[in-house]
Amino acid sequence: MSVDYAELGDLKEGSYVVIDGEPCRVVEISRAKTGKHGSAKVHLVAISIFTGARKTLVGPADQRVEVPIIDKRIGQVVAVLADKVQVMDTETFETFEVDMPTDEGVRSKIAPGVEVEYWSAMGRRFIVRVR
Incomplete structure (x- = not known):
């Protein structure tokens, strides 16, 4: 499997991420700071490079995600x-x-x-x- 790892908070528009086993290109990203003891949340929208399907991923900014090596x-x-x-x-x-x-x-x-x-x-x- 040709993947690397990155933190969700480090991704930017135009970068690539693996969602549901599909390599996807990030098209939209938004960050939300939460309360005093919560962690920042990241909402990411990406398009599959193989099928063109729209996929979303929501998680804490420090969550580790797979990044495809293209x-x-x-x-x-x-x-x-x-x-x-x-x-x-x-x-x-x-x-x-x-x-x-x-x-x-x-x-x-x-x-x-x-x-x-x-x-x-x-x-x-x-x-x-x-x-």
């Missing part, structure tokens, strides 16, 4: 199948299949021979953009 790499499209894309990493020459991107702007540019940027996080890969 490997950003370049690959070349070898073949386009029905709902999959076969990609070859340009450094390791490893060939693998990933799901066709849901973003129509990226999806329309995918063709054999095109270079793409793909991210690998928590054992899953997906295409982010066409180079």
Whole structure:
């Protein structure tokens, strides 16, 4: 498992966190100071990088949370199948299949021979953009 750990209070908008086993990008964060003996609470809203689902996390600022380690790499499209894309990493020459991107702007540019940027996080890969 490729994760690291951070405190909930240290996260900022744009950083990444694991919620319900899904790597997510933080889009909104709010902090609430509580009473004399309570700890500060953090309310965090994040979007899953794989499914686009909206997730929330609420907890004390000193709570330890998992942060995914995201490997950003370049690959070349070898073949386009029905709902999959076969990609070859340009450094390791490893060939693998990933799901066709849901973003129509990226999806329309995918063709054999095109270079793409793909991210690998928590054992899953997906295409982010066409180079």
